[in-house]
Amino acid sequence: MISLKDIGKACIIALWFVALTFPLMVIKVNPIDRIIIWRWHNMLWVGLGSFLCYLAGRAWLMRREIRLRRIRQGLEAELPQRTPLSRRIIQDPVIHRPLLAAGALFFLIFPLLFSTYQTNIMITALMYVVLGLGLNIVVGVAGLLDLGYVAFYAVGAYAYALLNLHFGLGFWTVLPIGGLLAATFGILLGFPVLRLRGDYLAIVTLGFGEIIRLILENWNEFSHGPSGISNIPRPGFFGIQMSLDHSITYLYYLMIAMVVFTIFVVNRLQNSRIGRAWFALREDEIACQAMGIDKTRTKLTAFALGAFWAGMVGVIFAAKTTFVNPASFTFLESAIILCIVVLGGMGSIVGVIIAALVLILLPEYLRAFSEYRMLVFGAVLVIMMVFRPQGIIANIRKTYRIGID
Amino acid sequence: MDYFVELFFSGLTRGSIYALIALGYTMVYGIIGLINFAHGEIYMIGAFTALIVSTVLSIFGFPLPAIIILTALAAAIWASAYGYTVEKLAYRPLRNAPRLSPLISAIGMSMFLQNYVLLAQTPDFLPFPALIPDFDFMEPYAGFIGSSDMVILVTTTVIMILLTLLIKFTRTGKAMRATAQDRKMAMLVGINVDHVISVTFIIGSALAAIGGMLIASHIGQINFYIGFIAGIKAFTAAVLGGIGSIPGAVLGSFILGLTESFATGYVSSDYEDVFAFSLLVLILIFRPSGLLGKATIEKV
C-alpha cells in the first residue's frame, strides 16, 4: 500500500522537521553562565517521529481516497451499508441498554469501590462533563466559537465565594444565582458582539476571559487579588455536620445528579424548536435569517444557556476546593473545555461525555503523560479538525417515522 | 513634559513591535480570512531562536555586528519555516472546511507551539542579552529615548517601506493583492494561490520574528508565553486599523502603543492588558471595519 515513493517523501519530511526543530530541540543555552547544552539525541526522535507520522497520515488518506472512489463508482452502494460501531451502539437498544445500565451502576457505586482521592478526581472529571456539555451548546450546536468560557466559570465561583463571604448565603441558594449571574454576563457580552462575524466573536471572548481574570487579580478590595478567597463552606445537607470523606462522597453524588440534570436539559433543548434553530445557524447563517430566525436572539440564547452551566459548575468548584483564586481561571481552562467539545464531536452529547472523562482522567492516571497534556490537547484540536472534524462520535440527527396515510 | 515625551517614545517603540506582528495578522486575514492565532507563537519562536543563536555565536566569539546580522537572519528564517509549516499542516487541508474548523485548528496550533517551546526549552523566564549597545551619539537624548528604542523605530520604518514597495511593485505583491481581492478570480487568471498564501505566511512570520528579537533585546527577558498577549494586542491593532489593510495595521499599532503607554504611565499599570482588550471590544462594537478598513457587504 505504501510505495517506495512515499518512503522517500517521508525521509524528506523527516529531514525538514529535523532542520525546523534544530535550534529549539537540540540547543539549550544558559546566557548568564554562557553554557551550551547540545541534545543531539532529540534530532533522532524528531526525525523518527515525523517519518512515522507522515506514513500514518498518508496511509489514512489513501484509505479514505480508495473508499471515496468506490462510492463514486457505485461499488459501495452494493456492499451492505457499513455503519460505524459507535453509531450501532447508540442506535441499537439491545446493545446500548445494558451498556447504559452497567455504566450507571458503575458511577453509582464508584465512591464505595474507590478511595476518597479517586472520588475527588472523578468529581473533577464530572465537572468537566457538565462544562463540556455547556460549551457544546455554544460551540458544538450553535457554532459560536467562545474562547472565554472560563470567565463564566469564574463568575460562578466568585459569586459563591463573595456572596458567602459578605452575606453568608449558602451553597444551595447561590447555585442557581451563580448560573443566572453567568447567563446575565453572557447576555451583556453577547449582545454587542454576537452581531459581528463569527471569528471576531472568538477573539472578543478570548479578550473578555482575560479581562475578567485580570480584574480578579488586580481589584483587591473586591476579589482579594491573587491570594484569592479561602474558607468557602462545602455544600450543606440540611445542616448536618459531615466528615471530609462524607462530604466528598456527598459532593460526588451531587455532581452525578448535576450531570444527569444537564444531559436531560441539553438533550431536550437540542431536540426542540430552539435547538433546531441553533443547528441551522451553525450550518448557514444567511439562509437561517431568510427563513425567519432572529439571528442575534437565537445566538444570545445559546450563549446565555452555555454560560449558565459554567456558572453553576463554578459554584460547585468553589464549594469543592473551598478556595478560589484567579489562577484557576486562565485561558488554558477554556482551551481544555474546547478540546473536550471538539474531540467528543460538535453537538454530540455522548461524545462530549466520553471526551471529558478521557481527557481529564487520562492525565491523572498517566503521570508521565501529564507533562505533555497541553501539547497533546493542542495537537488534538488540529488533528481532529484535519482528519475527523465530526469528533469521535458524530452527532446524530433525530429521525421521524411518519405513518403512511 | 519630559515624562510625557518619554511615554510618547516608549509608546512608539511598543507600537513598532505591534506593527511588526500585526502585519502578519492582517496579511493572512486579508488573503484567507483566518485569524491566525498561532501568529503570536511564531513571534515567540522568533525571539527564542534569536536568543539561542545569539548566545551560541557570542560564546563562539563572533563580533557584535556579525552576531546581530546572523541572529536576525536565523530568527527570520526559522520563524518563516515554522509559519510555512503551520500553514501547510493546520490550515491548508481546511481551505474549504466550515468556517469554524480553521479557527479551532489555529487555536490548537497556538497551544501546541507554546507547549512545544515550554517542553523543549524551559518554563522559566530566560534573560535575553542586550544586542543593541548604547550609542554615544544618543547620549544627550537618553532621558527619554534609549538607543534600542531608536533602533527599533528605524528598523520598523525601513521594514514598512520595503514591505510597501514589495506589495505595490513586485509580481508577488500584485499576486497577493489579487488573491486578497478575490481568490477564485485570482485562480482563474492563473495565479498560484497556494504559493501566494505560503509567501504571505513566510513574510508575516519573518516580520514577527524580527519584532520578537528586537523587543526581547529591549526588554531583556523572554518565556514561552510572551506570544499569547503580544498576539492578542497585535490583533487588536490590526482590527483597530481595519483588518486586511496594511497601512491600517501600522496606524492601529501606533495608536494602541501610545494609548497603552500613556494609560499605564498616567493611570495605572495594573490594568495594562485590560486597556487593550477593552479597546478591542469597543472598536468591534462601534466600528467593526476599523479606521482604514472598508465596510464590505457579504455577497449572497
Added chain:
Amino acid sequence: MTPVLEVTGLTMDFGGIRALDRLDLRVNPGEIVALIGPNGAGKTTFFNCLTGLYRPTAGDLLLTPPDGGTRRLNGLKPNHVTMQGLARTFQNIRLFPNMTVLENVMIGRHCRTRARVLGAIFRDRRTRQEEREIVALSVSILKELGLGDMINEFAKNLPYGAQRRLEIARALATDPLVLLLDEPAAGMNPQETRELDELIRRIRDKGLSILLIEHDMKLVMSLSDYIFVMDYGKKIAEGTPEEIRTNPAVIKAYLGEDMDDA
C-alpha cells in the same frame, strides 16, 4: 387591484458601483411575475434588497396582505421580512446540509411558532402540540413537492433537482404571501423543468403570488403573467410575455450590441 408587492425607486450602491438604479416593480395577488435580465444585471441583488439581506440605498418596498394594511419592508431585518410574508430560495442552494430534509422544512416553521427555552425543557402540552403540528405540516409540504420518501435523508445527500425543490418546500413552510424564486430551474433536466413548471402553477393556485428570476426563457414565457426585464441595474422593459418577446430593447440586451453589426 392593490398589488401585493410594490417596489418603487429601489437603488443599491456597492461602494461606487450602482447595482440597482431606481427600479420599479409590482406583483399583483395570484400572479406569476418573472424578473429576467442578462448575467450580472442585478436580479439577485434585487432579491437581496427585498429580503433585507442588503440595505438598499434608496427606494420603497411595500407589502399588502389580502386583508389590507400595507406594510413597509424597508430597513427590516431579514427575519422580519420573512415574518411579514416574503420567502425566498437562493440561486446557489443554501440548505442546511447536515440537517435532515424534514428538519430543513421544520426550520421554515420557526417564525410561525412560539415554543421558548422553558417550553423546550418542560415539554408542556402546548409545546408538544406545536411540535406535532410543525412535523405534520412539514411532512405534508414535502409530500406535495414529491419529497415525501426522503424526509430522513441529509439535505446534502439529495440529488440536485430535489435540493432545489427542498428549498422551495422550506420557503413554503414560512407561509409566505409572495414566494421569491431565484433561478429555480438552474441545473435541472428538461423533465425536471417540466415538473417545476407544474409545481409553480400549483403553488400559485393556492393563492400565493410568485416572483421568479429565471434564465430558461421557455419556462418564463410559459409561466409568467407579467415580465420585468432589467440590464445593468436598470429596468429596460416590462409587459406580458408576448410584448417582451418582440421588444427590441430586450433583444438587444440579450444578444449584445454586435447583433447590429452581424
